[in-house]
Amino acid sequence: MNGYTQRIQPGRPAGDVVIVGGGPVGHRLAERLHHHGHQGTVTLLDAEPGHAYHRVLLTSVLDGGLDPADLELPPVPGARGRRDVRVTGVDRRRQRVGTANGESHRYDTLVLATGAEPRIPAVPGMHTASGRLIDGITGLRSLADCARVRGERVVVLGAGPLGVETAVALRRSGRDVSLVHPGPHPLNRWLDATAGDLLARHLVSLGIRVETGRSAARVEAGELVLDDGGLLTWDTLVCCTGTEPRTELARAAGLRVRTGVLVDGEMRTSDPHVRAVGDCAEHPGWFPGLLASGWDQADLLARTLTGHRSGGRRPRTVLRLRVPGLHLGVLGRPGLHREAGAAEGDVVTFSDPSRGRYATLAVDPAGRLSSAVLVGLPQALATLTQLHDARRPLPDDRLALLLGETAVGRRTSVLPPQDADTVLCRCNNVTALTLTGAWQNGSRSLRALADTTRVTTGCGTCADQIRELCAQLATAEKPVARHEPPVDARASGR
């Protein structure tokens, strides 16, 4: 029987899976297939010779927090990992992939997780006559790229998410860092001017030279000439100027490719036996370049291939910069709702520039978040991210939401206003009324109140509060329990 050439039905086992690309997304897919009880084999073919590692943590290597070896991904149980194996072609008819060292792997499902490579801008002087990048210029996609960062002076080209994170990591390691960006502010594809300005100010406060509205005109030995004639000296020039999906294999196999390999909602390419995930894939609903998206796609695909419910809804897009001390996040795609017209729903904006705080939330008519940009509001960012991911309505009090709960500290020494049934000693359920009554019946000290009401005899924390109450009662010599005590009585009752 020729079972594996059948089209795989929803809910049917995916058979033998071959994954091309051993980066974090391919690795995640293998891990999730195992997690979901995938029955067939899983083969991971990776062109890289070394261990698979967390690309997201490259900036932690740049800033000195981690050693390269710390980034290694754990082995995936049940998966056959083949490293240093370059896939040379796909025979879709026979469902086989061939490798440079002559291996041939049959698949029921082939998954392309080939990732992307840095896009090096066409700036004069970057390449040698033979077309190689000159020494000291690198992208930042791999540990090898990190190892190419040398010297004290580093110029980072491009202030997208990777450029900003890279600049900060290099600065944290003590280097002299310039960040060059043609847009009006860093992250201008994600942030409006207000948020972008706060980000730029933060970067400047870290000691990074931020050159926005500038682009590289040409590269000379150890110098970068900007389009306004400015000069930046560099020992290393890091290009964070976007990526190109690696699609050669898909193109050669005749799959439909635009910028990336085109996929449907279940990551299926134009051949139903071939899927694509991560940075090499293109789908209008997924924002490229975010690891979280790649992982979400791997999760979704693993569920699909093992016959599990896919969860139905595509995970939300969240950009959360990995920059210590900077609480900046973008939920959804803020540009889109504005273009679509904000006629439906609300836009809530909060701006406190001198304290570095800013938020703009687009809220749909059902009270759910369409998109948001947040800077300097850590609690709100965390809360809103969860509400956004779960598609839950926002709390009604939007301002309280943005400010986050007030800082949680030890009990304030100011006695709060009391109702008669305010419990002052929780351990023994003693109310203000009970205490006032006991006071009036002659228990005129903390000790005496403890004996008659058991107040303070549990955890003991309320003792200060009860001392204050005693002082108040002594001063006022009138019951406080039924009324809010006058302000002066409270103030003088210390």
Place this chain on the structure above:
Amino acid sequence: MSEQVRTSVTTHCPYCALQCGTRLHHRARGDGPDGARVTVEPDDFPVNQGGLCQKGWTAPAVLRAPDRLCTPLVRDGAGRLAPATWSDALDAVGSRLREIRAAHGPDAVAVFGGGGLTNEKAYLLGKFARLALGTSQIDYNGRFCMSSAAAAGTTAFGMDRGLPFPVTDLADAEAILLAGANPAETMPPLMRHLGRAGALIVIDPRHTPTAQRATLHLRPAPGTDLALALGMLHIAVTEGWYDRDAVQHRTVGFEAAWRRAAAWWPERVERVTGVPVALQREAVRTLCTARRAYVLTGRGAEQHSKGTDTVAAFINLALALGLPGRPGSGYGCLTGQGNGQGGREHGQKADQLPGYRRITDPRARSHIAKVWGVPPEHLPGPGRSAVELLNALGTADGPRALLVFGANPVVSAPDAARVAQSLSRLDLLVVADFVPSETARLADVVLPVTQWAEEEGTLTNLEGRVLRRRRLLSPPPGVRSDLSVLRELAVRLGEPPDRYPDEPRLVFEELRRASEGGTADYSGISYPRLDAGEALYWPCPERPGGPAHPGTPRMFLDGFAHPDGRARFQEVDHREPAETPDDRYPLWATTGRVLAQYQSGSQTRRVPDLLRAAPETIVEIHPDTAARAGVADGDLAWVQSARGRVTARVRLVPSLRTDTVFLPFHYPDDGRANLLTHAALDPRSKMPEFKVSAVRVGPAGPRAASG
């Protein structure tokens, strides 16, 4: 009984694992039952230092519970529980057990014990099950409260003692991380120690009274504590704040544990848990810069289908910071039930024999068999864990009879409706209790037994300190001790009576020998030493001829209990709960305790002051969530999961997450929070996932008067 009934005794509170020291007084004779004349006052015992919570102050009221069981009950032909004589009741149980065993084999009879039983009771119950019944089917409600910490702790350190240091050490800490514990309500006097620490960092989805007193409160979404713990380790490593020296010299397995934590960078943790990166960093920084620091876990970390891994992740954090094994620092678990510690050491757990021995270990089996005077092959092997046992009752290959001592699983076990169904399938249900608990009411035979102030014994508190429970009162006429019940039943099953002493002191003497050489070695501990006021923490081996062993207040200072002396990191990763919210059940429900009630409430609901303070099931809910559900403060609401529906009174809590509701589990009938919970089990500890269920909420009718 040899013990004199006294007018005043020094003993301990009957409730939680803190075991506050108390003095009980029995006022001069007057009218009314004995219990009416008992008063309590807190003692200056180290754990409570003169403090006592409302539960402790009002504990004597349980002695005079109006519905106290004072006569055995046997279900009659009409299906009613009718009074019976002891001999009739015991004979009935004995003959039914013999029949069931003869027809279906020894494993057809099961035993369910409790973490509130004294060491002597727990020990004799295990012996009774293994020898008199010959069954492997014994487990207990401790599976619900600390088995995940026990499993994680044993793997990490080679042994598990809740706190491997005295409680009083905590007061000198510069920082304490409290993960998933709310002692301000569940063991209030503990706050006397925690409150003196420099910084208190609390991890809890709710802004509990404990969290309100914290320096930092980290509020993860229910079921995400494991991701948070992994993230904290990640920060400690990337910031270079961990103790490389301790990791290198005192542990093994760091690299594998790190490889999992490496994937949990703070921004990812923020997205999964909802805890801001800034708070994560501040918490780790506080912990790492403290010269003396502790990591403590409670039920909130444990009661998950990944509870063991969650505790392991917090232990990993503690190990990376070099805390365990360092004087003035450490890791500990806040055990819950009164004898939660001792109850897990003496053989009422499906996989263990006395002395915290593994039932599968041939040396352990031969030691215990020798003490018990039987050949080792006489001892059954490991049996089903608590929830597996309850679910198996009355099934084709499951037990057909169940004996319950010191537990109320109809209220306290997960998926409570299913538990009640399982019990109804039994041929015989026997419950020994001192009040007609919800489980007792379903029984075929109810045996009335003594309670705390009426009995002698020992308990082991959360520090591993062995304490004396002392008798103040004679039990009411008609009431017998659990030990005597076990002895009488054993005799009816053909056992020699002297194998089952009904005198606690004699049982303890045997327990000493049984525990000798085990992990929890009590052989050097004796009633006279305890009565002389010695503070004895196990292990405390006997030293024949030499000076008495002083006990072990602080463990691991000379190395961990693995052969190489090193602690083990555990390679753990985050995973989702067994059940996640969806359109049908969009909210998280999490369960727990309130200050004025204890466990299934069978004791505290009988105390008028406590019932006034906390009369009924409440559901804590955010005001916005309540408004969307159509319920207002004080309304009755229903809370529905895929398994059942609870009626609860609405309490609006603005500090709660909008996606989460909270219900205490102390109440009976349709107020049982465990009608909602899921019997998904942790694969290592077999603890159920009490802390996470998916639910929805709606109005349950008009606003009714409370109480």
